[in-house]
Amino acid sequence: MRNGIIACAVLIAVIYLPFVTGLHHGFLLIDVGLILLGLVISAVLGRQGDMARQLFKSTSELQQQTKHLKLEITERMKAEKEIRSLSIGAIETLVFALEAKDKYSAGHSRRVTFFATAIGNKLNLSDQDMEDLRYGSLLHDVGKIAVDQPVQNKITRLTPNEYAHIMGHVQAGADIVKPVVNSKVVGLIEHHHDRYDGGNQQQSVTGINIPLGARIIAVADAFDAMTSNRPYRSAMSTGQAVKEIRNFTGTQFDPAVVDAFLKIPPDEINAILENKNEN
Numbered sequence: 197m198r199n200g201i202i203a204c205a206v207l208i209a210v211i212y213l214p215f216v217t218g219l220h221h222g223f224l225l226i227d228v229g230l231i232l233l234g235l236v237i238s239a240v241l242g243r244q245g246d247m248a249r250q251l252f253k254s255t256s257e258l259q260q261q262t263k264h265l266k267l268e269i270t271e272r273m274k275a276e277k278e279i280r281s282l283s284i285g286a287i288e289t290l291v292f293a294l295e296a297k298d299k300y301s302a303g304h305s306r307r308v309t310f311f312a313t314a315i316g317n318k319l320n321l322s323d324q325d326m327e328d329l330r331y332g333s334l335l336h337d338v339g340k341i342a343v344d345q346p347v348q349n350k351i352t353r354l355t356p357n358e359y360a361h362i363m364g365h366v367q368a369g370a371d372i373v374k375p376v377v378n379s380k381v382v383g384l385i386e387h388h389h390d391r392y393d394g395g396n397q398q399q400s401v402t403g404i405n406i407p408l409g410a411r412i413i414a415v416a417d418a419f420d421a422m423t424s425n426r427p428y429r430s431a432m433s434t435g436q437a438v439k440e441i442r443n444f445t446g447t448q449f450d451p452a453v454v455d456a457f458l459k460i461p462p463d464e465i466n467a468i469l470e471n472k473n474e475n
């Protein structure tokens with residue numbers, strides 16, 4: 197509006213300049229017409245200017261609001277990530293405490309995680325799949341907190357009921373971690389005892405329908421278990437355990453995962469196994 201008034205004032209000044217200077221020759225009607233035209237133009241320009249300013253103001257406000265909203269979302273996501281990380285850390289601590297009580301399983305989940313991520317690297321998993329695999333491996337046996345110790349440490353053959361009780365750790369573990377990890381990690385824990393050929397009666401999927409991370413954990417878990425002392429047997433050598441893994445390729449284990457496992461350099465395997473079975 198202000199620009200319109202200025203334009204109008206300039207127009208009037210230009211028109212009446214001849215009167216002031218004495219150079220006017222009687223074109224009053226034309227002048228009046230020009231003044232009216234100037235007023236109309238100024239009104240239109242002023243109106244358009246107001247609308248443009250209003251639009252600019254609204255756009256700026258919207259941009260500010262969007263910026264605030266983005267900041268708020270980022271802050272909230274950061275806070276949620278921190279809370280999730282703390283919760284996972286607490287569950288990991290629970291696993292390590294549980295394993296530390298038993299000399300036969302001390303450090304098991306950490307070693308399984310090292311083996312599983314080494315296999316994952318050989319299979320070129322994505323960053324997200326590697327992160328899921330790491331959490332799945334660390335937490336795969338957390339459900340053992342629900343298993344009775346006498347059954348867990350039994351030296352003689354398990355009865356079918358005792359075996360079912362121990363295998364209940366799979367679902368118990370999935371239930372424990374569900375509130376703090378994504379559904380893929382839950383799936384890795386749920387399926388880590390599935391056999392590739394579907395030989396386990398409890399499993400709902402077979403072959404490549406078993407989540408890849410669970411097929412990886414199955415090999416890593418079995419290898420670490422075989423190379424560890426147990427109440428009912430001594431640890432196998434690395435060579436014997438590798439032979440066993442080969443023997444069960446295509447039945448218990450996914451051949452592609454076994455191939456990847458066999459590509460891990462012996463030095464890396466020995467480094468992971470170092471310091472175990474010292475008790």
Ligand SMILES: [Fe+2]
Nearest residue numbers: 336337388389
């Ligand atoms: Fe397990």
